Amino acid sequence: MKRVAVLISGRGSNLGALIAAQDSSYRIILVISNVEGAGGLDKARDAGIATAVIPHGGPSGEKKPREAFDAELDTALRAAGAELVVLAGFMRILSDGFVRGWEGKLINIHPSLLPAYKGTKVHERVIEAKEALSGASVHFVVPELDAGPVIAQSSVPVHPSDTPETLAERILEIEHKLYPEALKLLASGKVKLKNGLAVLS
Numbered sequence: 001m002k003r004v005a006v007l008i009s010g011r012g013s014n015l016g017a018l019i020a021a022q023d024s025s026y027r028i029i030l031v032i033s034n035v036e037g038a039g040g041l042d043k044a045r046d047a048g049i050a051t052a053v054i055p056h057g058g059p060s061g062e063k064k065p066r067e068a069f070d071a072e073l074d075t076a077l078r079a080a081g082a083e084l085v086v087l088a089g090f091m092r093i094l095s096d097g098f099v100r101g102w103e104g105k106l107i108n109i110h111p112s113l114l115p116a117y118k119g120t121k122v123h124e125r126v127i128e129a130k131e132a133l134s135g136a137s138v139h140f141v142v143p144e145l146d147a148g149p150v151i152a153q154s155s156v157p158v159h160p161s162d163t164p165e166t167l168a169e170r171i172l173e174i175e176h177k178l179y180p181e182a183l184k185l186l187a188s189g190k191v192k193l194k195n196g197l198a199v200l201s
C-alpha cells in the first residue's frame, strides 16, 4: 500500500474522489494546501487525514522564493513518509529541483486532452477554437509545465452551447473517475516512468 500525499489549493473535488476511491493500493496520509482555508482541507479533516498549510507568502505578505517554499514542502512530505505525491488543483509551479526529486512519483491532472491546451484558461480556448472534443489527462510531472508523459486520458464532447463553466463541469465529472484509476495504476506498479515515457506493464 503506497502512502500518498495530495497537494491542493482550492475546493478539492478531485481530492474528495481520491479519498472515496482509496483501496488496498494506496492510502492518503497527508493533504497539504498552500492556501489557508482551502475547501479541500475540510474534506481531508472530515476523512481523518492529516493536513498542513504551507503558505507561499512570508509573514509580512512578501512572496517566499520558490526554492524556499519547495524545500518546506519537500521536508513535510518526507517527514510524513509520503511515497507518491498527487497534485489536485495545486496552483503553484514547482521548481525543477523539487520535480526531479520526485521523478516518477509525482502526478497531476489537467483539464484538457494533453498535449493540446496546456496552461490556463483551457476551456475558454477550447470553445473559442470550436473543438468537438475535450477531456482530462493525468500525467507524470516533469519540469516543463503540463508536458509530462500521459498516464490516462478521457474525453467528453464540447457542445456548441457550452460556456467555460458548463464544459468545466462536464470534464470535472470524468476527472473524478480518471484520477483514482490512474493513481491506482501508479500505486500498484502497473505504470512507471521509464526513459521519459509512461510505460504500462
Ligand code: GRF
Pocket: 010, 011, 012, 013, 014, 015, 088, 089, 090, 109, 110, 111, 172, 175
Ligand atoms: C481541476 O479541473 C483540475 O483538472 C485542475 O484544477 C481543478 C481542480 O479542481 N488541475 P478541484 O479542486 O479538484 O475541485
